[in-house]
Amino acid sequence: MKHDFGYFIREGVGNLFSHGFMSFAAIGITVACLLIMGTFSLVAYNAEMLLRTLESEYEILAFVDDSFDEEQTKKVGEDIAKLPNVKNVVFITREEAMEAFENRSLDDYMRRNILPEMFRDRYAVYVSDLNQVRRTASNIENVKGVGKGNVRVDEDIAGGFIMVRNVAGAVSIALVAILLVVSVFIISNTIRLTTFDRRDEIAIMKMVGATNAFIRWPFVYEGFLLGFLSASIAFGLQWLVYVTVVKSIASADTLQFLRAVPFADIWKPVALSFGGAGIVIGVGGSLTAIRKFLQV
Amino acid sequence: MIRLKDVEKEYDNGTYALRGISLTIEDGEFVFLVGPSGSGKSTLIKLLTGEILPSSGRVIVNGFSLTKISDRQIPLLRRSIGVIFQDFRLIGKKTVYENLSFAMRAVGSSPRTIRTRIPYVLKLVGLEEKADQYPHELSGGEQQRVAIARALVNNPMTIIADEPTGNLDPARSLEIMRLLNRINELGTTVVIVTHERDLVNRFRKRVVLLENGLITGDGIGYDAK
Ligand SMILES: Nc1ncnc2c1ncn2[C@@H]1O[C@H](COP(=O)(O)OP(=O)(O)OP(=O)(O)O)[C@@H](O)[C@H]1O
């Protein structure tokens, strides 16, 4: 028997409107769930992106013992490079360090009064995981030629973001799990209501010899439509919310350093995730609703 | 063809509804199934439509063996049977025409087949004028004729009716029986469960008597047993 798409879709839409209010409520709740999931995921994503930028710029400075000669200093660099979590090691001579400092400080007085002796040869160490900066730093301290107190770490810059990323990441995973279940449950109940309304028709369809698949399809389309409508609305709202938040961050003086990913760069995966989640919720909901109904 | 061999049915609660029944109904036969309340008539009908399974014995209906039928084959079995109930079971918010097209759609008939078949069946049951009425706008007899039209519309080999006249006055009941008789004359096997002795005696047809889960009579006319 061929798939009578037109018929199933008409029946599905009919089901949707036969419970206008319930469908409306189910869509509303599903939209809210999708928006919450989307917002947390986008926060987590942006925190991750910021962290990556930070990670690539973040350096630990390891100052080399003044008494070391060139050969020994080189050995120190090699030792550091061998440590876990160390991505890259760059050697900076005291002269270079001084020059860089001079370029950064605009104060003439300071510029005239610094001496090369105040600077030491150093290694700038780049790490691959900011989470482990503390441990990496103490490993570097143990390297011969560096020693306690000769490593500088800016832990606090990263700390805040790591927290945001980890919390938002964990929360969004938990939320996705919980809210998916909630939405499936809501949609399933809406569809169960239509199956209940239509129990006479279902009984007649079975009596005259309709296949289970035939009986199922209108409800699957109903769920699909509920999910898809929810996803479309949620996507539109998410877009609006995101753009508004990004704009207000950009115009807030204290938050300038937060560079959010523009929506234009991520709309495709966002749309795909919303659409996918919407369809999974809708079809999942309808299948759970009609599973029991089709025995016998 | 319907063939039952040593069929027993024990419900989950321990009720023995059928206690070893053997019965053969050939294609094209017209059979009344009679018996007191609780004798197992509806149980027998439900076995034939695959709604329940026998506890033991063999049931074969239109080539399908009900003891080893797969879920996928049940719809095919049901397409070979048209079922009629005492309470009509029409869809109230669909017109007569829509009730019939619904039953045809459900088995995948094409719109063209539906358009040509429904007027034919409505004419057969004498309701061509009522196609666009809703069930509540019809008399009981007319509603039952719609139900008969629906049972016929997918061109089944067998019509099975469980007390089709139970809700109708004697004149309407006779009309319905005459209609079912005519359908039988057109080649469909007809099995009718009924309580109405007078009605049965007006037709000189095969009567199977069921009592307490056993067949206690089988012959022409109610009193032939
Ligand atoms: N689903 C069920 N579960 C348990 N017992 C049942 C069930 N259906 C019927 N029975 C019992 O099986 C016996 C036969 O019932 P059945 O409905 O076949 O009788 P019947 O001949 O159709 O009676 P009636 O003329 O009143 O319709 C009865 O004792 C009834 O109580």
Ligand SMILES: [Mg+2]
């Ligand atoms: Mg009965």
